[in-house]
Amino acid sequence: MTAGGPEPIAEGPGRTGERPEPTGERSLGPAERRILEQYLSHLRIERGLSANTLSAYRRDLTRYLADLARREVDPTAVDPQQLGAWLQSVRTGADGGSALSAASAARSLAAVRGLHSFLDAERVSTTGDPSRLVPSPALPRRLPHPLSIDQVEALIDAAGRPGTGRDATERALRDRALLEVLYGLGARISEATGLDLDDIDPQERAAVLRGKGDKHRVLPVGRFALAALEAYRTRGRPALAARGSGSPAVFLGSRGTRLTRQAAWQVVRSAAEAAELTDLPEPISPHTLRHSYATHLLHGGADVRSVQELLGHASVTTTQLYTQVTVDTLRETHAGAHPRAR
Numbered sequence: 001m002t003a004g005g006p007e008p009i010a011e012g013p014g015r016t017g018e019r020p021e022p023t024g025e026r027s028l029g030p031a032e033r034r035i036l037e038q039y040l041s042h043l044r045i046e047r048g049l050s051a052n053t054l055s056a057y058r059r060d061l062t063r064y065l066a067d068l069a070r071r072e073v074d075p076t077a078v079d080p081q082q083l084g085a086w087l088q089s090v091r092t093g094a095d096g097g098s099a100l101s102a103a104s105a106a107r108s109l110a111a112v113r114g115l116h117s118f119l120d121a122e123r124v125s126t127t128g129d130p131s132r133l134v135p136s137p138a139l140p141r142r143l144p145h146p147l148s149i150d151q152v153e154a155l156i157d158a159a160g161r162p163g164t165g166r167d168a169t170e171r172a173l174r175d176r177a178l179l180e181v182l183y184g185l186g187a188r189i190s191e192a193t194g195l196d197l198d199d200i201d202p203q204e205r206a207a208v209l210r211g212k213g214d215k216h217r218v219l220p221v222g223r224f225a226l227a228a229l230e231a232y233r234t235r236g237r238p239a240l241a242a243r244g245s246g247s248p249a250v251f252l253g254s255r256g257t258r259l260t261r262q263a264a265w266q267v268v269r270s271a272a273e274a275a276e277l278t279d280l281p282e283p284i285s286p287h288t289l290r291h292s293y294a295t296h297l298l299h300g301g302a303d304v305r306s307v308q309e310l311l312g313h314a315s316v317t318t319t320q321l322y323t324q325v326t327v328d329t330l331r332e333t334h335a336g337a338h339p340r341a342r
Helices: 030-045 051-070 080-092 102-121 149-159 168-184 189-193 223-235 237-241 261-274 286-299 304-311 316-337
Strands: 206-210 216-220
Touching: 030 051, 030 102, 051 080, 051 102, 080 102, 149 168, 149 261, 149 286, 168 189, 168 223, 168 237, 168 261, 168 286, 189 261, 189 286, 216 304, 223 237, 261 286, 286 304, 304 316
Parallel strands: none
Antiparallel strands: 206 216
Protein backbone atom coordinates (compact mmCIF):
# COMPACT_ATOMS: atom_id res chain seq x y z
CA MET A 1 0.00 0.00 0.00
CA THR A 2 1.07 3.59 -0.50
CA ALA A 3 0.18 6.60 1.59
CA GLY A 4 -2.07 8.86 -0.42
CA GLY A 5 -3.33 12.34 0.32
CA PRO A 6 -6.77 13.00 1.76
CA GLU A 7 -9.61 12.31 -0.64
CA PRO A 8 -12.89 14.22 -0.76
CA ILE A 9 -14.92 12.69 2.06
CA ALA A 10 -18.27 12.71 0.26
CA GLU A 11 -16.96 10.92 -2.81
CA GLY A 12 -16.40 7.23 -3.35
CA PRO A 13 -13.48 5.53 -4.99
CA GLY A 14 -15.02 5.73 -8.44
CA ARG A 15 -17.64 8.18 -9.64
CA THR A 16 -18.03 11.61 -8.09
CA GLY A 17 -20.76 11.81 -5.46
CA GLU A 18 -21.09 8.02 -5.12
CA ARG A 19 -21.17 6.76 -1.54
CA PRO A 20 -18.45 4.24 -0.68
CA GLU A 21 -19.31 0.63 -0.08
CA PRO A 22 -20.05 -0.30 3.57
CA THR A 23 -16.88 -1.27 5.37
CA GLY A 24 -16.16 -4.42 7.40
CA GLU A 25 -13.47 -7.00 8.10
CA ARG A 26 -13.89 -8.42 4.61
CA SER A 27 -12.60 -5.06 3.34
CA LEU A 28 -9.29 -5.44 5.15
CA GLY A 29 -6.17 -6.54 3.35
CA PRO A 30 -3.52 -8.83 4.89
CA ALA A 31 -1.52 -5.90 6.29
CA GLU A 32 -4.52 -4.32 7.99
CA ARG A 33 -5.66 -7.67 9.42
CA ARG A 34 -2.20 -8.35 10.81
CA ILE A 35 -2.01 -4.92 12.48
CA LEU A 36 -5.51 -5.30 13.93
CA GLU A 37 -4.84 -8.74 15.41
CA GLN A 38 -1.44 -7.74 16.81
CA TYR A 39 -2.93 -4.73 18.58
CA LEU A 40 -5.92 -6.65 19.94
CA SER A 41 -3.56 -9.33 21.25
CA HIS A 42 -1.57 -6.58 22.98
CA LEU A 43 -4.75 -5.24 24.60
CA ARG A 44 -5.84 -8.69 25.70
CA ILE A 45 -2.50 -9.96 27.02
CA GLU A 46 -0.65 -6.85 28.17
CA ARG A 47 -3.58 -4.74 29.37
CA GLY A 48 -6.04 -7.48 30.29
CA LEU A 49 -9.06 -5.87 28.66
CA SER A 50 -12.37 -7.71 28.84
CA ALA A 51 -14.01 -9.51 25.93
CA ASN A 52 -16.69 -6.81 25.69
CA THR A 53 -14.11 -4.02 25.52
CA LEU A 54 -12.06 -5.92 22.94
CA SER A 55 -15.18 -6.39 20.83
CA ALA A 56 -15.78 -2.62 20.86
CA TYR A 57 -12.15 -1.97 19.88
CA ARG A 58 -12.40 -4.49 17.04
CA ARG A 59 -15.55 -2.84 15.69
CA ASP A 60 -14.13 0.70 15.77
CA LEU A 61 -10.71 -0.24 14.40
CA THR A 62 -12.12 -2.44 11.65
CA ARG A 63 -14.14 0.50 10.38
CA TYR A 64 -11.06 2.74 10.52
CA LEU A 65 -8.68 0.30 8.84
CA ALA A 66 -11.24 -0.58 6.17
CA ASP A 67 -11.54 3.10 5.30
CA LEU A 68 -7.74 3.40 5.04
CA ALA A 69 -7.68 0.36 2.75
CA ARG A 70 -10.38 1.88 0.56
CA ARG A 71 -8.33 5.05 0.20
CA GLU A 72 -5.10 3.07 -0.23
CA VAL A 73 -3.50 4.65 2.85
CA ASP A 74 -0.85 2.65 4.69
CA PRO A 75 -1.81 2.37 8.40
CA THR A 76 1.87 2.83 9.33
CA ALA A 77 2.15 6.05 7.32
CA VAL A 78 -0.98 8.00 8.25
CA ASP A 79 -0.60 11.76 8.65
CA PRO A 80 -2.80 14.03 10.81
CA GLN A 81 -4.69 15.37 7.78
CA GLN A 82 -5.71 11.88 6.69
CA LEU A 83 -6.75 11.01 10.23
CA GLY A 84 -8.79 14.20 10.46
CA ALA A 85 -10.46 13.35 7.14
CA TRP A 86 -11.43 9.94 8.49
CA LEU A 87 -12.90 11.51 11.63
CA GLN A 88 -15.00 13.83 9.50
CA SER A 89 -16.19 10.91 7.38
CA VAL A 90 -17.47 8.87 10.33
CA ARG A 91 -19.35 11.90 11.66
CA THR A 92 -21.27 12.14 8.38
CA GLY A 93 -21.31 8.44 7.42
CA ALA A 94 -19.43 9.20 4.22
CA ASP A 95 -17.16 6.20 4.80
CA GLY A 96 -20.11 3.88 4.19
CA GLY A 97 -21.06 3.28 7.83
CA SER A 98 -23.70 4.95 9.94
CA ALA A 99 -23.08 8.57 10.96
CA LEU A 100 -21.68 8.77 14.49
CA SER A 101 -22.57 11.22 17.21
CA ALA A 102 -19.82 13.33 18.76
CA ALA A 103 -19.61 10.92 21.71
CA SER A 104 -19.38 7.82 19.50
CA ALA A 105 -16.82 9.50 17.23
CA ALA A 106 -14.74 10.44 20.27
CA ARG A 107 -14.87 6.81 21.42
CA SER A 108 -13.72 5.61 17.99
CA LEU A 109 -10.95 8.19 17.94
CA ALA A 110 -9.77 6.95 21.35
CA ALA A 111 -9.45 3.43 19.90
CA VAL A 112 -7.56 4.77 16.88
CA ARG A 113 -5.25 6.80 19.13
CA GLY A 114 -4.41 3.65 21.04
CA LEU A 115 -3.59 1.86 17.80
CA HIS A 116 -1.27 4.61 16.55
CA SER A 117 0.42 4.91 19.93
CA PHE A 118 1.06 1.14 19.75
CA LEU A 119 2.45 1.35 16.21
CA ASP A 120 4.71 4.24 17.26
CA ALA A 121 5.95 2.35 20.34
CA GLU A 122 6.66 -0.71 18.19
CA ARG A 123 8.70 1.52 15.83
CA VAL A 124 6.73 0.47 12.75
CA SER A 125 5.11 3.85 12.12
CA THR A 126 6.90 6.12 9.68
CA THR A 127 4.91 9.18 10.80
CA GLY A 128 5.10 8.76 14.57
CA ASP A 129 1.74 9.12 16.28
CA PRO A 130 -0.45 11.32 14.04
CA SER A 131 -3.39 11.14 16.45
CA ARG A 132 -1.63 13.52 18.86
CA LEU A 133 -2.43 16.38 16.51
CA VAL A 134 -6.09 15.50 15.95
CA PRO A 135 -8.47 16.98 18.55
CA SER A 136 -11.46 15.02 19.81
CA PRO A 137 -14.95 16.16 18.78
CA ALA A 138 -16.47 18.67 21.19
CA LEU A 139 -18.88 16.83 23.48
CA PRO A 140 -22.00 18.41 24.94
CA ARG A 141 -21.96 18.66 28.73
CA ARG A 142 -24.11 15.77 29.89
CA LEU A 143 -24.88 15.14 33.51
CA PRO A 144 -26.32 11.87 34.75
CA HIS A 145 -29.97 11.78 35.83
CA PRO A 146 -30.03 9.90 39.14
CA LEU A 147 -33.20 8.48 40.62
CA SER A 148 -34.57 9.67 43.93
CA ILE A 149 -34.43 7.26 46.87
CA ASP A 150 -38.19 6.72 46.58
CA GLN A 151 -37.83 5.89 42.88
CA VAL A 152 -35.05 3.40 43.59
CA GLU A 153 -37.19 1.70 46.23
CA ALA A 154 -40.16 1.55 43.83
CA LEU A 155 -37.93 0.03 41.14
CA ILE A 156 -36.52 -2.66 43.45
CA ASP A 157 -39.96 -3.48 44.86
CA ALA A 158 -41.34 -3.87 41.32
CA ALA A 159 -38.49 -6.23 40.39
CA GLY A 160 -39.33 -8.40 43.39
CA ARG A 161 -43.00 -8.90 42.50
CA PRO A 162 -43.49 -12.35 40.93
CA GLY A 163 -44.95 -12.38 37.45
CA THR A 164 -46.41 -15.36 35.65
CA GLY A 165 -44.96 -18.46 34.07
CA ARG A 166 -42.37 -20.99 35.08
CA ASP A 167 -40.02 -20.02 37.92
CA ALA A 168 -41.85 -16.73 38.46
CA THR A 169 -41.04 -16.63 42.18
CA GLU A 170 -37.44 -17.70 41.66
CA ARG A 171 -36.91 -15.07 38.97
CA ALA A 172 -38.46 -12.38 41.17
CA LEU A 173 -36.04 -13.23 43.98
CA ARG A 174 -33.16 -13.11 41.49
CA ASP A 175 -34.27 -9.83 39.94
CA ARG A 176 -34.64 -8.10 43.31
CA ALA A 177 -31.18 -9.30 44.36
CA LEU A 178 -29.71 -8.11 41.06
CA LEU A 179 -31.10 -4.59 41.49
CA GLU A 180 -29.99 -4.50 45.11
CA VAL A 181 -26.45 -5.28 43.92
CA LEU A 182 -26.54 -2.69 41.13
CA TYR A 183 -27.69 0.03 43.51
CA GLY A 184 -26.24 -1.18 46.84
CA LEU A 185 -22.74 -1.67 45.44
CA GLY A 186 -22.79 0.75 42.51
CA ALA A 187 -21.81 -2.19 40.32
CA ARG A 188 -21.49 -2.03 36.57
CA ILE A 189 -23.76 -4.49 34.79
CA SER A 190 -20.78 -6.65 33.75
CA GLU A 191 -19.53 -6.67 37.34
CA ALA A 192 -22.91 -7.81 38.67
CA THR A 193 -23.37 -10.58 36.10
CA GLY A 194 -19.73 -11.58 36.60
CA LEU A 195 -20.20 -12.24 40.33
CA ASP A 196 -19.48 -15.80 41.50
CA LEU A 197 -20.77 -17.33 44.73
CA ASP A 198 -17.29 -17.23 46.27
CA ASP A 199 -17.06 -13.48 45.61
CA ILE A 200 -19.59 -12.72 48.36
CA ASP A 201 -18.70 -13.07 52.05
CA PRO A 202 -21.84 -12.65 54.19
CA GLN A 203 -19.86 -12.82 57.46
CA GLU A 204 -17.58 -9.96 56.40
CA ARG A 205 -20.48 -8.21 54.65
CA ALA A 206 -18.24 -7.72 51.61
CA ALA A 207 -18.05 -8.62 47.94
CA VAL A 208 -15.30 -8.71 45.32
CA LEU A 209 -16.14 -7.02 42.01
CA ARG A 210 -14.08 -7.53 38.86
CA GLY A 211 -13.95 -4.21 37.06
CA LYS A 212 -12.45 -2.89 33.86
CA GLY A 213 -9.04 -4.24 32.93
CA ASP A 214 -9.60 -7.19 35.31
CA LYS A 215 -9.09 -4.87 38.30
CA HIS A 216 -10.60 -6.15 41.52
CA ARG A 217 -12.06 -4.13 44.35
CA VAL A 218 -13.61 -5.20 47.65
CA LEU A 219 -16.82 -3.38 48.56
CA PRO A 220 -19.02 -3.36 51.65
CA VAL A 221 -22.45 -4.93 51.15
CA GLY A 222 -25.39 -3.34 52.96
CA ARG A 223 -28.03 -5.29 54.86
CA PHE A 224 -30.72 -4.86 52.19
CA ALA A 225 -28.49 -6.32 49.49
CA LEU A 226 -27.32 -9.12 51.81
CA ALA A 227 -30.91 -10.02 52.70
CA ALA A 228 -31.97 -10.07 49.04
CA LEU A 229 -28.95 -12.16 48.06
CA GLU A 230 -29.60 -14.65 50.87
CA ALA A 231 -33.28 -15.01 49.94
CA TYR A 232 -32.34 -15.61 46.31
CA ARG A 233 -29.49 -17.99 47.17
CA THR A 234 -31.67 -20.21 49.37
CA ARG A 235 -35.10 -19.99 47.75
CA GLY A 236 -34.54 -18.94 44.14
CA ARG A 237 -31.17 -19.98 42.78
CA PRO A 238 -31.42 -23.77 43.46
CA ALA A 239 -34.34 -24.17 41.03
CA LEU A 240 -32.49 -22.27 38.31
CA ALA A 241 -29.19 -24.08 39.00
CA ALA A 242 -30.90 -27.48 38.63
CA ARG A 243 -31.26 -26.81 34.89
CA GLY A 244 -27.57 -26.09 34.37
CA SER A 245 -24.29 -27.90 34.90
CA GLY A 246 -22.99 -26.28 38.06
CA SER A 247 -22.23 -22.68 37.10
CA PRO A 248 -20.49 -20.74 39.89
CA ALA A 249 -22.33 -17.56 38.88
CA VAL A 250 -24.52 -15.83 41.44
CA PHE A 251 -27.11 -14.73 38.91
CA LEU A 252 -28.45 -17.48 36.66
CA GLY A 253 -30.75 -17.48 33.65
CA SER A 254 -33.61 -19.86 32.93
CA ARG A 255 -31.19 -22.52 31.61
CA GLY A 256 -29.03 -22.50 34.71
CA THR A 257 -26.17 -20.66 33.02
CA ARG A 258 -24.73 -17.26 33.92
CA LEU A 259 -27.20 -14.45 33.36
CA THR A 260 -26.16 -12.44 30.29
CA ARG A 261 -25.69 -8.69 30.26
CA GLN A 262 -28.57 -8.40 27.79
CA ALA A 263 -30.91 -10.36 30.06
CA ALA A 264 -29.88 -8.23 33.05
CA TRP A 265 -30.67 -5.08 31.03
CA GLN A 266 -34.12 -6.50 30.35
CA VAL A 267 -34.66 -7.11 34.06
CA VAL A 268 -34.07 -3.42 34.74
CA ARG A 269 -36.30 -2.32 31.84
CA SER A 270 -39.14 -4.59 32.97
CA ALA A 271 -38.86 -3.33 36.55
CA ALA A 272 -39.00 0.28 35.34
CA GLU A 273 -42.19 -0.47 33.40
CA ALA A 274 -43.76 -2.30 36.33
CA ALA A 275 -42.90 0.60 38.64
CA GLU A 276 -44.28 3.07 36.05
CA LEU A 277 -40.96 4.92 35.97
CA THR A 278 -41.00 5.58 32.24
CA ASP A 279 -41.73 9.33 32.17
CA LEU A 280 -38.18 10.39 33.07
CA PRO A 281 -35.52 12.58 31.37
CA GLU A 282 -33.88 9.40 30.05
CA PRO A 283 -34.73 5.68 30.14
CA ILE A 284 -33.68 3.76 33.24
CA SER A 285 -30.69 1.50 32.63
CA PRO A 286 -28.38 -0.50 34.91
CA HIS A 287 -26.02 2.48 34.84
CA THR A 288 -28.81 4.69 36.19
CA LEU A 289 -28.57 2.75 39.45
CA ARG A 290 -24.80 3.27 39.50
CA HIS A 291 -25.34 7.01 38.95
CA SER A 292 -27.88 7.03 41.77
CA TYR A 293 -25.52 5.13 44.10
CA ALA A 294 -22.76 7.71 43.61
CA THR A 295 -25.08 10.72 43.88
CA HIS A 296 -26.77 9.45 47.03
CA LEU A 297 -23.38 8.78 48.65
CA LEU A 298 -22.29 12.35 47.98
CA HIS A 299 -25.62 13.70 49.22
CA GLY A 300 -25.06 11.68 52.38
CA GLY A 301 -21.69 13.31 53.04
CA ALA A 302 -19.20 10.90 51.44
CA ASP A 303 -16.04 12.54 50.11
CA VAL A 304 -15.29 12.34 46.42
CA ARG A 305 -12.09 10.29 46.88
CA SER A 306 -13.98 7.58 48.78
CA VAL A 307 -16.67 7.50 46.10
CA GLN A 308 -13.93 7.20 43.46
CA GLU A 309 -12.61 4.07 45.19
CA LEU A 310 -16.08 2.59 45.60
CA LEU A 311 -16.90 3.13 41.92
CA GLY A 312 -13.54 1.84 40.72
CA HIS A 313 -12.80 4.99 38.70
CA ALA A 314 -9.20 5.28 37.55
CA SER A 315 -9.38 9.08 37.71
CA VAL A 316 -11.13 11.32 40.22
CA THR A 317 -12.10 13.56 37.31
CA THR A 318 -14.72 11.01 36.29
CA THR A 319 -16.15 10.91 39.81
CA GLN A 320 -16.29 14.71 40.02
CA LEU A 321 -19.08 14.62 37.45
CA TYR A 322 -21.35 13.55 40.30
CA THR A 323 -20.30 16.46 42.50
CA GLN A 324 -21.72 18.78 39.85
CA VAL A 325 -25.05 16.98 40.16
CA THR A 326 -25.16 17.67 43.89
CA VAL A 327 -24.09 21.31 43.40
CA ASP A 328 -26.88 21.79 40.86
CA THR A 329 -29.38 20.33 43.33
CA LEU A 330 -28.18 22.67 46.08
CA ARG A 331 -28.37 25.60 43.69
CA GLU A 332 -31.99 24.79 42.87
CA THR A 333 -32.83 24.45 46.56
CA HIS A 334 -31.13 27.75 47.34
CA ALA A 335 -32.87 29.54 44.47
CA GLY A 336 -36.27 28.31 45.57
CA ALA A 337 -35.89 28.91 49.32
CA HIS A 338 -33.67 31.94 49.95
CA PRO A 339 -35.36 35.35 49.73
CA ARG A 340 -32.35 36.99 48.07
CA ALA A 341 -31.62 34.17 45.64
CA ARG A 342 -34.64 34.79 43.43
